[in-house]
Amino acid sequence: MQSNTEAFYQEQLKRVTNEFEDFVYIVSHDLKAPIRAINNLSVWIEEDLGDNIPEDVKDNLRLLRDRTERMEKMMNAILQLSRVGRYDLDIKPVDLGQILDEIKAANTAEHVSIHIHQDAHNQLFNTYFKKFKTVIEELVKNAVIHNDKEAVEITITLHYPENNLAEILVSDNGSGISAQALDKVFDIFYTGKSKDRHNTVGAGLAISKKIIDFIGGSITLESSENSGTKFLIKWPASTN
Amino acid sequence: MKLITKIYVSVGLILITFVSSTIIYFQQNRNVITTFNQTLQSAEIIKSTLNIYRAVINAQVGLRGYLLTSNENFLDSFYEGQADYLIEINLLKKRCKDNPNYLKTIKEIEIEFLNWNSNISEPIIEAKRNFNSSPESRIAYDKLYDSAYNKQTAKISIDKIKGKLKNIEKSEIGYKNQLVNELQNSLEFTDLLGLALTIFALIIGIITTIVLGKTITRRINSMKKVARNLAQENFEVNLTDNYHDELSGLEASMNVMAKKLQKSFMRLNKMNQELDQFAYVVSHDLKAPLRAINNLAEWIKEDIGEVEDPEIKQNLDLMRGRVHRMENLINGILEYARVGRKKLDKVTINVQDILLEIVDSLAIPSHIQVILPETNVLLTTEKILLQQVLANLIGNGIKYNDKPAGVVQVAIQEKAKEVEIAVSDNGPGIPQEFHSRIFGVFQTIEARDTKESTGIGLAIVKKIIEDKGGKIWLDSEVGVGTTFYFTWPVKSSTEVELLSNSYAI
Numbered sequence: 001m002q003s004n005t006e007a008f009y010q011e012q013l014k015r016v017t018n019e020f021e022d023f024v025y026i027v028s029h030d031l032k033a034p035i036r037a038i039n040n041l042s043v044w045i046e047e048d049l050g051d052n053i054p055e056d057v058k059d060n061l062r063l064l065r066d067r068t069e070r071m072e073k074m075m076n077a078i079l080q081l082s083r084v085g086r087y088d089l090d091i092k093p094v095d096l097g098q099i100l101d102e103i104k105a106a107n108t109a110e111h112v113s114i115h116i117h118q119d120a121h122n123q124l125f126n127t128y129f130k131k132f133k134t135v136i137e138e139l140v141k142n143a144v145i146h147n148d149k150e151a152v153e154i155t156i157t158l159h160y161p162e163n164n165l166a167e168i169l170v171s172d173n174g175s176g177i178s179a180q181a182l183d184k185v186f187d188i189f190y191t192g193k194s195k196d197r198h199n200t201v202g203a204g205l206a207i208s209k210k211i212i213d214f215i216g217g218s219i220t221l222e223s224s225e226n227s228g229t230k231f232l233i234k235w236p237a238s239t240n
Numbered sequence: 241m242k243l244i245t246k247i248y249v250s251v252g253l254i255l256i257t258f259v260s261s262t263i264i265y266f267q268q269n270r271n272v273i274t275t276f277n278q279t280l281q282s283a284e285i286i287k288s289t290l291n292i293y294r295a296v297i298n299a300q301v302g303l304r305g306y307l308l309t310s311n312e313n314f315l316d317s318f319y320e321g322q323a324d325y326l327i328e329i330n331l332l333k334k335r336c337k338d339n340p341n342y343l344k345t346i347k348e349i350e351i352e353f354l355n356w357n358s359n360i361s362e363p364i365i366e367a368k369r370n371f372n373s374s375p376e377s378r379i380a381y382d383k384l385y386d387s388a389y390n391k392q393t394a395k396i397s398i399d400k401i402k403g404k405l406k407n408i409e410k411s412e413i414g415y416k417n418q419l420v421n422e423l424q425n426s427l428e429f430t431d432l433l434g435l436a437l438t439i440f441a442l443i444i445g446i447i448t449t450i451v452l453g454k455t456i457t458r459r460i461n462s463m464k465k466v467a468r469n470l471a472q473e474n475f476e477v478n479l480t481d482n483y484h485d486e487l488s489g490l491e492a493s494m495n496v497m498a499k500k501l502q503k504s505f506m507r508l509n510k511m512n513q514e515l516d517q518f519a520y521v522v523s524h525d526l527k528a529p530l531r532a533i534n535n536l537a538e539w540i541k542e543d544i545g546e547v548e549d550p551e552i553k554q555n556l557d558l559m560r561g562r563v564h565r566m567e568n569l570i571n572g573i574l575e576y577a578r579v580g581r582k583k584l585d586k587v588t589i590n591v592q593d594i595l596l597e598i599v600d601s602l603a604i605p606s607h608i609q610v611i612l613p614e615t616n617v618l619l620t621t622e623k624i625l626l627q628q629v630l631a632n633l634i635g636n637g638i639k640y641n642d643k644p645a646g647v648v649q650v651a652i653q654e655k656a657k658e659v660e661i662a663v664s665d666n667g668p669g670i671p672q673e674f675h676s677r678i679f680g681v682f683q684t685i686e687a688r689d690t691k692e693s694t695g696i697g698l699a700i701v702k703k704i705i706e707d708k709g710g711k712i713w714l715d716s717e718v719g720v721g722t723t724f725y726f727t728w729p730v731k732s733s734t735e736v737e738l739l740s741n742s743y744a745i
Contacts, residue, residue: 006501006504009504009508013504013508016508016515030569034565038566041558045559054543060536061536064540067529071529074526188525
């Protein structure tokens with residue numbers, strides 16, 4: 001009988017998983033199509049109006065397209081979130097420090113400086129290296145977006161307390177997170193007060209958290225308003 | 241120890257007990273027969289000694305009679321005694337052939353008798369017969385008589401024989417009594433042993449039955465409880481014992497099972513929560529910008545009101561149509577996602593009443609007739625869900641009906657564990673290739689804009705039915721009509737499982 005119950009749960013699980021996939025499919029196809037149609041229609045309307053287009057109509061059309069883009073971004077974020085368990089699943093031994101260096105090198109914004117500290121150079125660590133890169137990138141992006149200083153300082157510290165565990169500390173000199181927002185930052189589409197300023201949909205931390213849950217690690221943060229934010233990630237190595 | 245080993249050991253012990261009991265009785269029987277034979281033998285020996293004794297006495301008395309009376313008739317008795325003696329002594333010898341002690345004594349008796357016979361009896365008889373022939377003869381007889389009777393040599397000799405015979409007899413009687421005693425003791429011992437063995441077997445049997453029965457029942461009961469807990473989604477179970485037998489193995493697998501179930505259950509819960517979150521995200525976070533788009537489109541329309549370009553107007557209308565459609569889709573997704581994840585109260589209702597309510601709530605066009613079944617079927621179930629399913633199917637039958645006289649008919653059939661409901665219409669029918677696709681999310685057969693439908697209705701219907709443990713299928717012929725059949729279990733699938741499980745244990 002247990003196997004019956006087990007089968008029952010497995011079936012339910014399969015059903016919910018299918019539903020989840022349905023969902024993602026719906027979001028990516030069925031909802032994206034009308035959104036793109038709306039976007040196109042707004043472009044056509046603008047073209048049809050020609051040169052004698054009133055200023056407020058122009059503004060509204062721009063705003064409308066902003067909204068459609070935003071919706072598209074949100075749908076893409078949902079897709080990305082749902083794909084955490086199915087994409088970028090390659091595992092190989094990599095030098096995490098090198099990935100951090102790559103991220104630092106990719107930063108072109110002049111007002112942003114990234115500092116990297118690590119206690120073991122060239123140590124190889126078996127993991128989902130693509131996912132690792134995504135998480136750090138999202139955290140860096142997050143640190144830049146939520147920063148009100150003229151010079152953004154981001155410090156990434158990497159060390160290995162154990163052979164099979166990496167600890168990454170990402171801290172910034174940003175505006176910090178208020179106490180009541182602390183438990184919401186990992187929710188999808190939570191943007192705090194930065195939505196309009198930065199045109200972000202607020203999915204980066206949700207995706208990072210999902211990745212870290214997926215690999216069996218943990219992410220915690222420490223922050224108070226105006227004192228910057230520290231994210232501490234415990235990233236376990238994968239066994240192939 | 242394994243349970244089956246315990247049972248084997250116990251039954252084995254009982255069987256061994258009974259077999260030994262039987263063997264002991266056989267042994268005893270043989271003992272009795274042997275002892276009986278020995279006792280008979282013993283009695284024969286004793287009889288022989290008595291016969292010899294008598295024969296010797298006869299011979300002696302005959303001799304004395306002749307010597308006193310000179311009557312030759314007395315000698316008959318003497319010879320008779322002698323003959324008897326010879327017969328009996330040989331018999332005795334035969335009977336005592338296994339006893340060297342007796343044979344030795346018999347040898348001594350024979351020597352003594354021979355001595356008495358040839359040295360005392362024969363010469364004195366001879367002398368007596370010659371008594372009157374001469375004075376020397378008389379003197380010779382007197383001398384012999386004197387030696388035999390006055391000096392008692394004859395008596396000593398006979399007494400010796402008698403003594404030895406008595407010895408054999410005495411020893412034999414003792415032996416016989418001993419045999420009888422031993423037999424008595426051995427019989428008593430066998431009885432006791434048999435009784436003891438039977439009691440022993442009984443006790444083992446009773447103890448085994450009680451102990452094994454109790455432990456097995458107790459442990460099966462605890463497992464039953466665990467199974468029931470598992471069925472009721474309570475996974476905090478851990479069976480422990482230190483028996484190390486088959487049931488322990490079963491308990492261990494149950495523990496593993498419980499852990500696995502718990503893991504599955506938690507994963508399921510997590511997935512459900514995630515899906516809930518998704519539904520929320522889709523409904524709330526996607527709807528907000530959509531509402532903004534709607535407002536902006538409205539404002540744009542107002543602002544360019546004076547522009548009389550029909551194309552712009554058409555595009556604006558189209559745009560608002562899209563927004564509206566998206567809103568419908570999002571609401572549909574939300575509804576679909578929420579099916580089965582809200583605990584609903586069960587009520588006992590008459591399906592007939594639900595159908596009447598639905599017919600009342602649907603705006604039925606005048607050209608369509610809805611025929612309801614006449615049977616009353618009582619069900620204890622989540623009313624809202626069944627209502628949703630029936631309203632959707634009947635609504636579809638009405639909405640898509642293309643005949644001038646449309647008919648939608650509902651039939652209901654009660655079965656053992658479920659009711660089967662059929663909703664048929666005489667509408668356009670559904671081509672075979674769409675039969676499996678119509679239950680998918682966002683599938684409509686007609687072009688999207690001809691009917692105000694998001695196509696999510698049948699997906700929800702299917703999800704509700706399968707959630708309840710039922711099935712849905714259809715029969716359709718293009719141009720003739722469609723019949724949707726579905727089963728609605730009287731008990732939910734988990735309940736059925738739970739019940740059958742408790743019976744199975």
